[in-house]
Amino acid sequence: MALVNLTGIQPTQYTELASDTSPAEGEVVLVPFDRLAEESEAFFQTVGRVGVLVGTETTFSALEPFANKISFVAIDFPAFGDGRGFSLAVRLRKDYGFKGEIRAVGNIIPDQAQFLMRAGFDSVEATEERKTAFETALKRFPSYYQTDAIGLGQRSVAHVRHSAKNDDNTDAADTAKEGQRKAS
Numbered sequence: 666m667a668l669v670n671l672t673g674i675q676p677t678q679y680t681e682l683a684s685d686t687s688p689a690e691g692e693v694v695l696v697p698f699d700r701l702a703e704e705s706e707a708f709f710q711t712v713g714r715v716g717v718l719v720g721t722e723t724t725f726s727a728l729e730p731f732a733n734k735i736s737f738v739a740i741d742f743p744a745f746g747d748g749r750g751f752s753l754a755v756r757l758r759k760d761y762g763f764k765g766e767i768r769a770v771g772n773i774i775p776d777q778a779q780f781l782m783r784a785g786f787d788s789v790e791a792t793e794e795r796k797t798a799f800e801t802a803l804k805r806f807p808s809y810y811q812t813d814a815i816g817l818g819q820r821s822v823a824h825v826r827h828s829a830k831n832d833d834n835t836d837a838a839d840t841a842k843e844g845q846r847k848a849s
Contacts, residue, residue, distance in 0.1 A: 667796040721749035742771035778802035
C-alpha cells in the first residue's frame with residue numbers, strides 16, 4: 666500500500682495491533698475502536714501514542730471520550746459509495762476540534778481525493794497503482810465554489826471575486842454601488 670499525503674503533514678507511522686497482541690511500552694499503535702473502548706486507560710498508560718481504527722458505522726459521539734486522548738484516526742471505508750466517513754471526519758474536526766491526523770483506509774477511489782481533503786482527511790492509503798491517480802486528482806481543481814468544512818485557508822471563488830480590486834484600486838462592491846447611484 667502507498668500513502669498519499671493530502672495536506673502536507675507528516676503521516677503517522679504506527680503498528681496496527683491484532684486483537685490478541687499487547688502493545689510495547691512507548692509504541693505508536695493503531696487499535697480497533699471496540700478494543701480501545703474496552704481497555705482505554707491501559708492503552709494510554711502503556712503506549713507512546715494511540716490511534717483508533719473506526720468503521721463508517723461508528724457514531725462520532727462514541728469517539729467523544731477519546732477525542733482529546735487519541736493522536737490519530739483511521740476511518741475504514743467499506744465501499745467508495747459510503748459517505749459516512751466524510752461526515753465523521755468533518756464532525757471530528759468541527760465539533761471536537763480534533764487536530765491529529767485523519768487517514769482514509771479501505772475502498773477509496775482517486776475521484777474522492779479532493780473531497781477527502783476538504784472534509785478534513787490528511788492522508789489516504791491507496792494501492793501502488795492508484796497513487797499517481799490520487800496525486801493527479803488533488804490538482805484537478807485550483808479553486809472551489811464552496812468554502813471547505815474545516816478551514817484549510819482556501820477561499821471560495823465568490824470570496825475572491827467579491828474582494829477583488831479593480832484597476833483604480835476600488836473594491837468591486839464599491840464600483841457596483843457607484844454604478845447604481847449614477848443610474849438613479
